[in-house]
Amino acid sequence: MRKILLAGVSAAWATFPAAGYAQNIEKTTEQSASAIAEPVENNDPMMEIVVTAQRRSEKLQNVGISVSAFSGETLRTAGITSSIEITKFTPGITASGAVGGQGMQFSIRGVTQSDYNDAIEGPVAVYIDDVYINSQQGHGMALFDLARVEALKGPQGTLFGRNATGGLVHFIVNKPELSKYGGYANATYGRFDQTTLEGALNIPIGDSTALRVSGTWDRHGAVWRNSYPAGMVTGTPLNFGASAISPIGQDLGGDDKLAGRAQLLVQPNDGLTIRLTGSALRQNLSSSPWTTSSVVPVVDGQDRVVGGFFASPTETRAAAGPNGQNYYNPAVLGFQGFLYSPNNDGHRAPGASWFGYVPVDIGERRLSEEFAKKNSNSFRAYNGALHIDADLGGAQLASVTSWSRYKKNFLLDGEASPVNAFDFGTRSNVRSISQELRLSGASGGVNWTTGAFYLDIDARNAQGLLGPAGSALGVAFGLPAGVDAMSVYRLKTRSVSLFGQLNWEFAPAFTLVVGGRLIREHQNYEFSSDAYADSGAYVIDTETALFPLHPSFQQTRTDWPWAGKAQLEYRPHQGLLLYAGINRGVKAGSYNAKLADGSPPLQPSEIPYEPEALLSYEAGVKLTGPSNRYTLNLSVFHYDYKDYQSFTFTHISGLVQNRDARTNGVEVEATLRPFGGFNLSASVAYVDTKVKNVQVAPGVSRDARPTYAPEFSGSLVASYTLPAMDGDLTIGGNLSHQSSVYHNARNFQSQKISGRTLTDFSVRWESQSGLSLSAFLKNAFDKRYKTVGLDLATACGCNVEAYGMPRTWGIMIGQSF
Numbered sequence: 001m002r003k004i005l006l007a008g009v010s011a012a013w014a015t016f017p018a019a020g021y022a023q024n025i026e027k028t029t030e031q032s033a034s035a036i037a038e039p040v041e042n043n044d045p046m047m048e049i050v051v052t053a054q055r056r057s058e059k060l061q062n063v064g065i066s067v068s069a070f071s072g073e074t075l076r077t078a079g080i081t082s083s084i085e086i087t088k089f090t091p092g093i094t095a096s097g098a099v100g101g102q103g104m105q106f107s108i109r110g111v112t113q114s115d116y117n118d119a120i121e122g123p124v125a126v127y128i129d130d131v132y133i134n135s136q137q138g139h140g141m142a143l144f145d146l147a148r149v150e151a152l153k154g155p156q157g158t159l160f161g162r163n164a165t166g167g168l169v170h171f172i173v174n175k176p177e178l179s180k181y182g183g184y185a186n187a188t189y190g191r192f193d194q195t196t197l198e199g200a201l202n203i204p205i206g207d208s209t210a211l212r213v214s215g216t217w218d219r220h221g222a223v224w225r226n227s228y229p230a231g232m233v234t235g236t237p238l239n240f241g242a243s244a245i246s247p248i249g250q251d252l253g254g255d256d257k258l259a260g261r262a263q264l265l266v267q268p269n270d271g272l273t274i275r276l277t278g279s280a281l282r283q284n285l286s287s288s289p290w291t292t293s294s295v296v297p298v299v300d301g302q303d304r305v306v307g308g309f310f311a312s313p314t315e316t317r318a319a320a321g322p323n324g325q326n327y328y329n330p331a332v333l334g335f336q337g338f339l340y341s342p343n344n345d346g347h348r349a350p351g352a353s354w355f356g357y358v359p360v361d362i363g364e365r366r367l368s369e370e371f372a373k374k375n376s377n378s379f380r381a382y383n384g385a386l387h388i389d390a391d392l393g394g395a396q397l398a399s400v401t402s403w404s405r406y407k408k409n410f411l412l413d414g415e416a417s418p419v420n421a422f423d424f425g426t427r428s429n430v431r432s433i434s435q436e437l438r439l440s441g442a443s444g445g446v447n448w449t450t451g452a453f454y455l456d457i458d459a460r461n462a463q464g465l466l467g468p469a470g471s472a473l474g475v476a477f478g479l480p481a482g483v484d485a486m487s488v489y490r491l492k493t494r495s496v497s498l499f500g501q502l503n504w505e506f507a508p509a510f511t512l513v514v515g516g517r518l519i520r521e522h523q524n525y526e527f528s529s530d531a532y533a534d535s536g537a538y539v540i541d542t543e544t545a546l547f548p549l550h551p552s553f554q555q556t557r558t559d560w561p562w563a564g565k566a567q568l569e570y571r572p573h574q575g576l577l578l579y580a581g582i583n584r585g586v587k588a589g590s591y592n593a594k595l596a597d598g599s600p601p602l603q604p605s606e607i608p609y610e611p612e613a614l615l616s617y618e619a620g621v622k623l624t625g626p627s628n629r630y631t632l633n634l635s636v637f638h639y640d641y642k643d644y645q646s647f648t649f650t651h652i653s654g655l656v657q658n659r660d661a662r663t664n665g666v667e668v669e670a671t672l673r674p675f676g677g678f679n680l681s682a683s684v685a686y687v688d689t690k691v692k693n694v695q696v697a698p699g700v701s702r703d704a705r706p707t708y709a710p711e712f713s714g715s716l717v718a719s720y721t722l723p724a725m726d727g728d729l730t731i732g733g734n735l736s737h738q739s740s741v742y743h744n745a746r747n748f749q750s751q752k753i754s755g756r757t758l759t760d761f762s763v764r765w766e767s768q769s770g771l772s773l774s775a776f777l778k779n780a781f782d783k784r785y786k787t788v789g790l791d792l793a794t795a796c797g798c799n800v801e802a803y804g805m806p807r808t809w810g811i812m813i814g815q816s817f
Contacts, residue, residue, distance in 0.1 A: 051150050052172070054501070055159050055398075055438060055449055061624045064513065064569045064579035066153040066635045066667060068093075068683075072146030072174070076186070077764045078734065079776030079810050081196065081218055083143050083171065088736040088758065089715055090151050091667050091685035093169075096708035097788045097802075102288050102377065102410065104787075105136050108153050109637070110663050110689035110709035111166025111614070114743070115647040115654055118408060118428035119459040119491040120590045123612070123645070125156070125164040128171045129277065131385050132161070134432050134457050135406040138381055144259060145200045145214035147172045153667070154637065155585025155616050157563025158501050158515035161453055165585040165614045175275065176210035176265035177202055182817055184770075190810025192253075194220040208267050215260035222374065223253030223805065224289045224367050227360055229418035231368045233349040236340045236356030238370065239420045241480040243470030245537040249418075250374045252289035252367065258282045271391035281381040286374045287538070288412035290800040291367045292359045294351055295750040296320050297793035303332045304697035305650075308750035308793045313351040313358075318797060334598050335795045338421070338472050354797035355472075357417040362784055365806060371413035371423045371468075376538045380407040395441035398451075406430045411538055414465065414652070415796040422473040422652075422795075425484075425540040426463035432456060450500035457493040462486055464529075464595055465652065468537045476598070482534025485549055485596040486542050489527040495588070496520045501565065513567040513581065520560055525591045527553040527607065549596035553607050561586040561611045575626075580619035587612045587645065590656070597652035597795075609656050615640040632670040639663035639689075646691050647707065648745045651794050661706065663689040677721040684714035696746045704747040710755070712739040727767035734760045743789035750799060756785040758804075770816035775809070782807035 049060040053067045060067060068090045080086070084095045084104040096114045097104035105113065106124040113122045118136070126133045149171055156164040181204055188196035200214035228249030229238060261279040268274075296315060298307030301322045309320075318339055321327035328346030330337040340356035342349050352358045360366045385402040407429050414422040438451035464486035467473030477483045501515030529550035535541035567581025589611040594602050620635035641661035648655050665687040672680045687709060694704040719732035737757045744751035759781055764774035788802040 051148075052170075053150060053152050054503075056440065056447070061575075061622050061631060061633075062571075062577060064567055064577060064581070064620070066092075066618075066620060066633070068151045068153075068669065070149045072148060075143065075146065075149070076198075076812075077730070077774050077776070078732070078760060078762050079188075079190070079778055079808070079812075081143060083169075086149055086151065086169070088734060088760070089683075089717060091669060091683035091713055091715065092153055092665070092687065093151055093167075094708055094710055094713060094738060094741070095787065102285055103137050106166075106169055107708045108151075108166035109639070109665055109685075110687045110706050111639075112706055112708045113645060113647060114707045115656055116426070116463075117590075117593050117654075118426060118430070118461050118463070119489065119593065121163045121588070123163060123165040123587045125160055125168040126171075127160070127168060128383075129173045129385065130170075130387065130400050131383065131402040131404070132434060132455070134404070134455070135381070135430050137379055137408060138404070138406050143171070144198050144216035145174050145261065147174045153635075154618055155563065155583045155614055157583075157585040158499060158517050158565045159449065161497055161499070161517060162495060162519055162521070162561065162563070163587050165587045165612060173261065173263075174200065174212070174214070176212035176263050177204075178210050178265070178267060179204050179207065180210075184814060184816040186772075186812055186814035188810050188812040190220070191808045192220040192223055194218075194808070194810055196810075196812075210265045212263045212265070213261070215258075217258050219254075219256040221254050222251035222286065223365065224251065225365055226251045226372050227366050227368050228370055228372070229368060230366070231358050231360045232418050233340065233342070233352055233356040233358065235342070236349075236419075238418055239470035240338070240472050240475045241470040243420050243468070244482070245371060245420060245468050245470070247373055248370045250286070250372045252286040252369070252372055252374070254286045254374055256284045273387075273389040275387040276385075277387070278384045279382075281379070283379040284375055285377040285379075287372055287376040288410065288802070289367065290369070290412055290416035290802060291362055292353060292357065292416045293750075293799045293801060294353050294359065294797060295791070295793045295799050296797065297333075298748075299327045299332075300697075300700075302699075303329065304700060305794055306697050306700055308748040308791065310750050311351055311797075316347040316350055318346055318348050318354060319793075333794050334476070335472070339797075348797060353415065353417060355415065355417060355419040355421055357419060357798075362803060367416070368418050369413045369416055370418045370420055371411075371537065373411070373538055377410045378408070381405070394443070395439050398436075398438040398440070400434075400436045402434045404430075404432045409540065411466075411540070414800075415792060415798060416800040417796070417798070420468065420471045422471055423466040423468065423537075424464070425466050426461070427540045428459065428461045430457065430459045432458070445505035447503040448501070451498075453495075453497045453499070455493070455495040457491075459491045459493075461490070461593070462488045462540060462542050463593070465597065466534070466537075466540070468534055474534070477531065479531075483546070484532045484534050484541065485529075486532050486540075487527065487529045487550075487593045487595055488542055489525065489591070489593045491591060492524040493588070494522045509571045511569040511571070513565060513569065516562065516564040518560070518562050519586070520558065521588050521611070522556075522558045523589075524556045525554065525608070527591070527593060529594070529596050529601070531596075550594065550601035553604060555591075555608060557608070559589060559611055561588065561613065575624040577622040578620070581617075583616040583618065585614045585616065590645075592654075592656055594655065595653035599651050599653070602655070606655070609645060610643045610658050612645050612658070613642045614644075615642070629673045630671060632668075634666070634668050636666045637664070644691055644706075646694060646745050648694065649790055650746075652792060657695060659691050659693055661689065661691040663687060665689075679719045680717070682714065682716040684712070686712055691745060694745050694747075702747070704745055705742055707743055707745055708741050710739040710741050713737065724765060725767070727765055727771075730764045732762045732764075736760075744791050746791075748791065750793065751789065751791050753786045753789060756783060756804075758783060758785075772812075772814040772816070774812045774814075776812075778808045779804070779806060
């Protein structure tokens with residue numbers, strides 16, 4: 001840890017990394033975090049940033065937590081339309097995901113969960129407007145009419161509860177304002193026919209009531225050109241019987257999103273604020289845009305897959321045996337029975353997958369998939385909440401009551417090729433209600449918060465392998481007319497917790513922070529796995545079960561996890577904060593939902609997995625220069641992980657197992673404002689992390705790096721604002737870097753995603769009257785970079801992988817009033 005600390009301090013003074021990339025942040029107040037904050041009219045970058053990381057408004061540089069903050073206006077100007085894109089600006093925060101990149105989650109400091117199971121919750125909590133979003137896809141509706149985004153790193157279990165093991169991301173919306181009529185409207189057009197309309201209207205109703213209505217429509221056409229059936233070796237079959245798939249080979253990557261939010265604010269007196277909110281999202285997408293890389297599994301002397309590597313253009317081995325020889329054994333690797341071998345000798349065609357597909361050039365934005373439909377996938381979200389803030393005299397009461405429903409229907413080509421082999425579908429319907437009560441106050445150098453939280457989630461899911469007519473999967477089941485191998489499961493969760501935190505200034509310049517949360521977690525899980533009659537392509541149908549595939553499973557259990565915090569803070573003078581503490585975060589246990597992929601079913605003891613607990617040791621420094629002309633933040637941390645929930649994808653399914661882990665890291669963030677209008681910020685994060693005894697194959701375990709956890713990440717952001725044409729002109733740029741990651745916990749060479757460096761630019765002019773014109777350029781050098789992958793080496797001799805967006809540009813016109 002001493003070496004990490006010294007390296008971090010050296011990096012800080014060498015590069016001045018960033019403390020936050022935010023403007024137009026709310027004024028400093030001492031009110032409740034749920035209360036309405038007055039927005040800042042001044043655009044002066046020297047103003048101090050205010051966050052609500054401890055459930056009350058505080059200056060960012062005065063909070064003993066590693067926090068990054070971004071204004072909604074900053075994100076909009078940069079052309080940010082996806083919530084996951086904030087990872088470009090934040091050290092230590094990256095993205096993990098599944099389903100061809102259409103489902104992405106946050107990963108913080110190597111704390112990640114790449115399971116595609118829609119019933120589970122991630123270890124990085126997401127909040128929208130003070131409401132916990134239990135769906136890993138639910139944060140897609142966040143990026144409109146935003147005041148700011150706060151990213152908190154490290155366990156946040158004391159004040160934010162379970163499933164904030166790695167940290168949390170909070171999207172804070174603009175709220176209604178009394179006695180002020182106003183709003184804004186923006187229109188954007190960009191590459192791939194991107195069309196975005198966004199607006200908000202604030203309407204005062206009398207002296208004590210206001211209504212705010214906002215919404216967005218954001219769509220773009222297909223990004224990836226489908227050249228089906230290009231890439232197939234001459235003579236290879238596209239189907240294994242009469243195919244009924246229609247349509248086939250459509251272009252992919254299109255997205256059409258419509259979202260809206262309404263808020264009614266009532267403030268009958270100065271001591272009571274009531275805010276009722278409702279929001280909805282409708283998103284339609286193409287089937288998931290996967291691509292393929294040919295890979296070679298490595299098999300040991302006991303017929304176990306213990307490695308893998310990417311196939312060269314001349315590679316002909318179907319798999320590599322113990323001595324490097326060709327390994328062909330359909331009795332062990334069942335899908336080798338479909339191997340296209342030009343010489344009928346158990347070798348693959350050069351550089352091809354087992355099905356005879358040589359991947360087309362992704363550099364030309366091409367892919368080649370048969371199971372590809374431009375509008376097959378959909379996501380729906382509905383949320384309602386009641387926020388009440390009351391001044392009780394010596395304390396403030398905050399109540400947040402919420403209801404949410406999420407519906408998802410996603411489909412993808414299983415092996416991402418022109419061959420009718422197998423496909424994948426997932427359908428979920430998740431309903432949740434929650435209630436939080438917080439009581440807070442301050443007296444005699446003590447700030448305190450206490451409260452209770454209740455959460456009820458009912459998640460119904462169906463996911464599995466789809467085998468339409470003529471598919472290899474149907475033939476493997478002896479049902480060439482088609483079969484779907486589906487896992488159907490339901491997880492009901494009820495969580496109740498009591499929590500409290502005390503910030504005590506026990507001596508001049510010294511503050512002690514102590515807190516804890518006790519949680520009761522009750523779960524009921526039901527699982528079944530059956531073969532269903534196929535109802536046609538692009539359909540997930542669990543009505544007609546033919547026969548069981550895996551034994552059913554049912555369990556009810558109750559756990560009592562707990563979180564806690566103890567931290568010492570020292571403020572020797574204005575502008576300097578030093579802190580050190582111990583923090584315990586927890587994530588609830590859950591259940592595996594294995595696909596029927598031909599491998600043996602799980603034993604009953606392997607289906608449930610235990611809660612994970614992270615014990616964090618962290619120390620940090622926050623330095624603020626005169627007039628906020630520079631800031632320098634440094635944090636070092638060590639994580640001891642007990643029962644880390646490690647997800648490993650093998651064959652065509654995944655498995656979560658509890659393993660211990662450890663992490664060491666350092667983050668440096670800073671800003672420099674040498675003169676008016678110029679802002680330079682940069683950041684760097686180093687994370688050394690390891691999961692112990694990851695099961696690579698039966699009887700084979702190794703220490704490995706967790707998925708989607710880069711060793712290095714960082715960004716450099718610059719902007720300059722100057723007067724121009726009776727307004728202000730701002731020119732900005734962002735450089736972000738992430739080192740390589742693994743998409744599978746087994747850490748095979750074929751499971752490695754190369755690092756990337758991306759560059760974005762933006763320019764914005766805004767007049768005194770509120771008219772604005774802006775333009776953005778993202779991924780300016782048109783890099784092709786992988787974002788997500790799944791190892792299907794034992795199913796097709798290939799990986800399926802998703803790529804990030806190519807170069808995009810857009811122009812925007814807006815008017816605020």
